[in-house]
Amino acid sequence: MVVVPPGPATRLARLVTELTAPAVLVSVLTLVVGWQAASGAHGLAWGLLATLFASGIPFAYILGGVRRGRLTDHHVGVREQRRVPLLFGLASAAAGLALLAALGAPRPVLALVAAGVVGLVVAVAVSHWWKMSIHTAVAAGAVVVLALTFGPRLLAVAPLPVLAGWSRVRLRAHTVPQVVVGGVVGAAVAGLVFAALR
Numbered sequence: 001m002v003v004v005p006p007g008p009a010t011r012l013a014r015l016v017t018e019l020t021a022p023a024v025l026v027s028v029l030t031l032v033v034g035w036q037a038a039s040g041a042h043g044l045a046w047g048l049l050a051t052l053f054a055s056g057i058p059f060a061y062i063l064g065g066v067r068r069g070r071l072t073d074h075h076v077g078v079r080e081q082r083r084v085p086l087l088f089g090l091a092s093a094a095a096g097l098a099l100l101a102a103l104g105a106p107r108p109v110l111a112l113v114a115a116g117v118v119g120l121v122v123a124v125a126v127s128h129w130w131k132m133s134i135h136t137a138v139a140a141g142a143v144v145v146l147a148l149t150f151g152p153r154l155l156a157v158a159p160l161p162v163l164a165g166w167s168r169v170r171l172r173a174h175t176v177p178q179v180v181v182g183g184v185v186g187a188a189v190a191g192l193v194f195a196a197l198r
Helices: 006-021 022-037 043-067 081-104 108-125 136-152 152-157 159-170 176-197
Strands: none
Touching: 006 081, 006 136, 006 159, 022 108, 022 136, 043 081, 081 108, 108 136, 108 176, 136 152, 136 159, 136 176, 159 176
16 A cells, blocks of 8 residues: 655645546546537537536546455556546546537537547556556646647646646646656647547
């Protein structure tokens, strides 16, 4: 078991880890992109539907695994436990993408969920051998998506993956290379997939 030093920095790291958790960031991002893509309640509905498949169902599966004792924690901190939850998340996101496409969702929403599907494929492949930080991957991808959606002024959120990475290293959940690679992969996937499809 990893021993984390106590103190205010560790408490702050725990808070940052929860606020930058993939389920949280993906939920906020899909709602914001949905709202932007089709303003008003209509856009919010698209965002909610995307959130259900991209974040809600996969996170419910993880929480169920924690309750049943198959997973050690809701961040799936043990690399060997990641494969099945990631594959489940991939299946859920892919099903959501198909449903959204069939219902005629706005292109930015489809592009965002497609980027999530590609990101999960990469995460499944990498996690088989190495524990890349999905926290920083999602945080970096979110920065890219926000900047592409709202313009360069949203680069103000660029410290987000740095904060997420710091919290994961501070809590000894990841090494520095694992958070750096996660950030690079997340930004690259968002920059390529979301930018090409939106």
